[in-house]
Amino acid sequence: QQPVQSPQAVILREGEDAVINCSSSKALYSVHWYRQKHGEAPVFLMILLKGGEQKGHEKISASFNEKKQQSSLYLTASQLSYSGTYFCGTEGSGGYQKVTFGIGTKLQVIP
Amino acid sequence: EAGVTQFPSHSVIEKGQTVTLRCDPISGHDNLYWYRRVMGKEIKFLLHFVKESKQDESGMPNNRFLAERTGGTYSTLKVQPAELEDSGVYFCASSKWDTASYEQYFGPGTRLTVT
Structure with a gap:
């Protein structure tokens, strides 16, 4: 079952902040975040693991609430380069399972 | 490192x-x-190879789709015969280990249009 992302779309001005949410109806082992620019490959942003470990880079942070089965991606002081579609992917608990992606959040940063 | x-x-292609x-x-x-x-929809999982073995093919839509990975290197995905609903962008991704702690590296995709 795919995770639910919100909002579906957002427009920001440069320098503004944004939060993208991802929620699942099942227990999670990890949450993955990717960004895809139009016509390009999705690019890895971050993985959040059960137990609190976080891996990522750039000026983007995220949280993972295991009990609520939710994750949020925080984009601070947005730049034009942040524009794209953000996907969260969730992996269920109990050993290896495939990553199930959400429908995506389209983010546009304007000058 | 090549992606x-x-x-x-x-x-x-035609139907x-x-x-x-x-x-x-x-x-x-x-x-x-x-x-x-x-x-406008999600990135939908089709299948997963570990080396040349199919670890999980639960996302394959039907038996018109056949994936292979001979020798554990490159992979092919054949659609035969293609239907209109097969249109979409097909992405391939690879990772060093399983997905729990390691990111997947995506390819640029193949845009398939069935007319």
Whole structure:
């Protein structure tokens, strides 16, 4: 079952902040975040693991609430380069399972 | 380090024809995944190879789809015969280990249009 992302779309001005949410109806082992620019490959942003470990880079942070089965991606002081579609992917608990992606959040940063 | 490559980048075929998509993962990555994205929808998992073995093919739509990974290197995804609903962008991704702690590296995708 795919995770639910919100909002579906957002427009920001440069320098503004944004939060993208991802929620699942099942227990999670990890949450993955990717960004895809139009016509390009999705690019890895971050993985959040059960137990609190976080891996990522750039000026983007995220949280993972295991009990609520939710994750949020925080984009601070947005730049034009942040524009794209953000996907969260969730992996269920109990050993290896495939990553199930959400429908995506389209983010546009304007000058 | 070369990234994941896919061929062709675009393919337009008629309903009933056959198409074969190819994916070359990053060298040394044992895990290879196929996904499909229909416009405006999620990136949908199709299957996962570990080396040459199919670890999980639960996302394959039906038996018109056949994926192979001979020798544990590149992979092919054949659609035969193609139907209109097969249109979409097919992504391939690879990772060094399983997905729990390691990111997947995606290829640029093959845009398939079935007319």
